[in-house]
Amino acid sequence: MVIQYDTSRPIYRQIIEYIMMRIASGHLGPGEKLPSQRRLARELDVNPNTVQRAYREMENQDLVETRRGLGTFVTESDTKIKEKRRELSQEIVAEFLQQIKSLGYSTEEAIELLEECSEEVQ
Amino acid sequence: MVIQYDTSRPIYRQIIEYIMMRIASGHLGPGEKLPSQRRLARELDVNPNTVQRAYREMENQDLVETRRGLGTFVTESDTKIKEKRRELSQEIVAEFLQQIKSLGYSTEEAIELLEECSEEVQ
Amino acid sequence: MVIQYDTSRPIYRQIIEYIMMRIASGHLGPGEKLPSQRRLARELDVNPNTVQRAYREMENQDLVETRRGLGTFVTESDTKIKEKRRELSQEIVAEFLQQIKSLGYSTEEAIELLEECSEEVQ
Amino acid sequence: MVIQYDTSRPIYRQIIEYIMMRIASGHLGPGEKLPSQRRLARELDVNPNTVQRAYREMENQDLVETRRGLGTFVTESDTKIKEKRRELSQEIVAEFLQQIKSLGYSTEEAIELLEECSEEVQ
DNA sequence: GTGGTCTAGACCACT
């Protein structure tokens, strides 16, 4: 994972998004242990407090559970994870549509742009 | 236009995006006059300084020009506008693809999600 | 308001509970401004970060709204406030009943204890 | 007994409260043997150190006695137990009253809430 | 070792 220190997107938010994506996409399964706050902080070269804040906010959303002295774990609830995946994808799609439409594109044109861009990447 | 005060997106940036979209989509043509800073501030119920900052940043990108005593105007350069439109749409599409793929969706699935969401809005 | 620095109850939680009570009991009405983070921090003689954390958590629960540069305000939603009051009182009562019953008291005995204790305070 | 790992209440404290309640309510009589530390640890799926800490703290309050090689036993002193029961119930009632009143309820309303909640549980 | 709380203080963004 790569942190962008320069951007306006807060670091703790970048961490949240990264971990959330890992969970929602299944790379981190239910019950799996996240890296410890201190370790991740060392790896990303940020302050442990920053990692802690990210973990705490995910806990507020019931995505992870933490046990003092043990660590932080992905929630056991498969439902919760799937729900989050749906939620995230809907948010992403809705925001995209809203933006692209205010630029004057129709859904069809948006799909064309998507296919073009996708091919380029290949 | 509706300002979201609660979000992390700064107000001045929301204003920039709004005006940019109006320009890039053609709602605001080349040379057309933007609302005066004070008037827009009153309409949006924000601080005039905030509008000023938004206008200033757009000027830095050569999208608008400010003429003392007259007001702020969209650039006359059609090329500049089209360039901006392309630039914006590419950014939007690229970001969307990056996000949706990190959730584990393929381009095809992304298009399906798009069509679903688009129908709902109708 | 008096902070207990010695206890195990975290300071930020004491602040949350205090403000919540003020809101739920109507002492702080909808839309009313909370003391600024820095000011409350000075008054309570705690670090501004500690106050901020308290405010942030209340914002996550939609009890308050913050506007950068302006301050933090009680939510305008009267419904939300009443809901919170009901929620809080139910939690309090449920916990009390659970505790007192596990000591072997019936509801009737609990009420008696309550009346005794209440008279003493008078 | 069910341990809540997620809450802010430490596990050893939850164990103490549980055992205390059993003693104060008479489920565990004077001189009776507590489950061995290891057995309780296995049952609750917690670290034996955690149980040990709970037992130690209760010993400090003269509620239990530990005899090397034999186990841990409820104190023989009936007086001590009754005293503890009174002490606990008073604390519980006082805290309840303090909380419910700061929400703006009178003692009478508190009693009503209590009766409502109590009926629901039935 | 793990996470939790708190402080002091810096710097930024916004009104």
Added chain:
DNA sequence: GTGGTCTAGACCACG
């Protein structure tokens, strides 16, 4: 002035 983010570092609680 307001709130937001981040760091460095201390001390505590838990397993």
